[in-house]
Amino acid sequence: MKSIECENLRRTFVKSKGRLSFKKSSEIIALDDVNFSVNHGELFGLLGPNGAGKTTTTRVLCTLLLPTSGTARVLGHDVVNEARQVQRVVNMVAGGERMLYFRLTARENLQYFAELYNVPKNEVKSRLDDLIGLVGLSERQDEPVERFSKGMKQRLQIARGLINDPEVLLLDEPTLGLDVHIARDVRRFIQDELVKKRKKTVLLTTHYLYEAEEICDRVAFLQKGNIIAVDTPQNLKKMSKHGISVELLVSFMQKDIISSLESLKGVRSVSTPEGHEVTGGTPAVRIVLIVEEESVMPHIMSTLADTHTRVLTMNVREPSLEDIFIEMTSG
Structure with a gap:
């Protein structure tokens, strides 16, 4: 059994223009028969430009979007028919500054999400202590998030994504907007702490191809909703016409x-x-x-x-x- 499986996954959106009787609709294909799988404990990169379908894929996998057709499974659970089971074993971290409450402290944010994810009350304190220490925010945990730098907010986002101890973590553009040094630290954290030490399966989406080349075990190229290649970075580079x-x-x-x-x-x-x-x-x-x-x-x-x-x-x-x-x- 794979950690993630997508088979003929398709997602379309309807775009409308005009008003009333003059209204015209057109179909936008975000994902077009996408097929790929991710192994247990693998750091897998889903790569492509903005608008390629990367975020749509992660939203389907974490049950925020229903597929139009095809199937997607996380640890064998179908994202449509077994959404509850999927939600217990997966979490998503988005790049930028979404999914945090700026007026709350770092610890209060994690406390709030622990309650949302039904973390057992007798485990909350130890889990918060562990995650805050893991992302290096112990000394700043009681400060409002609005005072944090972008890098600190992103580290807190990752801690939030681990609050339910998911086996599968979806990282959607996790280094978006970060400076070079902080982005490198985040990549090392993903590779060393999440995958190697904590044995998480990570699906990383990015349009920064160099960072996937640096840390991913395998990658898939996504272009206009289509998977055009899947392999290790080294094997893909051997396909070059130029050598x-x-x-x-x-x-x-x-x-x-x-x-x-x-x-x-x-x-x-x-x-x-x-x-x-x-x-x-x-x-x-x-x-x-x-x-x-x-x-x-x-x-x-x-x-x-x-x-x-x-x-x-x-x-x-x-x-x-x-x-x-x-x-x-x-x-």
Whole structure:
């Protein structure tokens, strides 16, 4: 059994224009036969631009929205027919400053949500103490939330999302609006504390593809309500048409070295962009290789060493998830 399963999930909205008899309606497809699953204890990224359907997906999974058709299950429970069971095992944290009461203190906010989620009264104090300490707000817990920075509010949001001790946590744009340093701290917290230590299953939605590349086990690309790819970040990057670029500055390169490099398995192309004529003993030449994966690098270095070619500098650039997403959605 998977933690999350979506099968042919579809959600549409009706948009109306005009008034009375002149009113016209049109259908907006937010999710179009979406299929993916999330394993237990996995940090799964749902990636795409604004309007791709990420928030709609999380709202369906936490029972805030009904699907138009298809099925969605959380820990085997159907979000339509077993909504109560789903609500006991899932929670959602949204980015920004929603879902908090600014005039209440941090502790009062958590106390309020503990009552909403029917946390047993004999467990409330210890759970609040644990969560406040977990997100580093012990010294500020009795201050009104309106005095908090954006980063502190987001940490409190995460504590609120853990108040019912959910097995599955849906994080919808959790670093939205945070500065670079605070966003990095939030990502580390999600990966280290929630997934590795507390063994939570986390579905992370974001349009910041670099952060998913940094922390997610697997990701899905969502574009205009459609899933266009699902895999690990590393495997997705291998799909690039452009491959990994390896730029070398070498000296004393022998004339036949280009053909030797081109013959290596996994090397797509070899070029000398600056137009140097390759002759024996050339003082310095820039070579650019396009390779399928970094595992070919030892063979490249061995080939250069066998011909006594000296490597002065080396720069390796692999495609990012953003590069792959643009490749898959362009044209």
